[in-house]
Amino acid sequence: MDFNKENLPKHIAIIMDGNRRWAKQRGKIASFGHKEGAKTLEKIVRYANKIGIENITVYAFSTENWKRSEEEVGALMMLFQSYLDDYAKRADSENIKVKIIGNTKALSEKMQSSIKKCMERTENNTGITFNIALNYGGRDELIHAIKQVAQDVKDEKISIEDITENVISENLYTAGQPDPDLLIRTSGELRLSNFLPWQLVYSEFLFVDKNWPDFEEKDLDEAIIEYQRRTRKFGAN
DSSP: SOOOOOOSEEEEEOOOHHHHHHHHHHTTHHHHHHHHHHHHHHHHHHHHHHHHHHHHEEEEEEEEEEGGGGGHHHHHHHHHHHHHHHHHHHHHHHTTTEESOOOOGSSSSHHHHHHHHHHHHHHHTTTTTEEEEEEEEEHHHHHHHHHHHHHHHHHHOOOGOOHHHHHHTTTTTTTSSOSSSEEEOTTTOOOOOOOTTOOOOOOOEOOOSSSSOOOOOOHHHHHHHHHHHSSSOOOOO
16 A cells, blocks of 8 residues: 555545456356456455545446346346345445445335345444445436425425535435545446536546456555546646
8 A cells, every 4th residue: 555545535436347348258148247346346345445435436237237138137136136135244344334326216126125224234334435326327316316406496495596516416316425536447448427427527537447357456556546646626727
């Protein structure tokens, strides 16, 4: 760890790309890559918690991922279900607070039950807040927030003049958390893919030419070191 512990990003966002590519390179089916990716995720979150990162948000399944084959989507949902049921115990023992963000109401009742149990079990933990974006879409999140604000105006809780950036932020899935300081995307792809469009406006971006299952603790160290080399101006000179 050669980074400055006094200048850690408070919130890291990760687009975990490359699971399918990693599996294909090894002659395996996509679900094999997703399982290995889940192992990598747990390892990285544990390490991030250890070094003092306060929040981490990962892109697990987007609203657009439903377009994938029925077989792959089914395997992913089974993996998520098993992962949440199993991981809740370990996260709790490691003082990790798990939050699922996204349109969870569109998921199966069984999945919603697992999400609820996992979040309730870890809600009082004081370590890293681990946000899993599941059935998440950035534009979908903004529509959800706008509807909430519009309802508040309709109910006369606020006026149109009261609507500010803070009001919008308070109605996002990440309400109460700082915006990500750093975004990491693996596999070399150079796009955001509808991930946290409101929250990432002033984040530092780092694109890593490595598939997610190969991402290691030292890669997170290097990402933090690169982040600390940069000067964040937030629109100022």
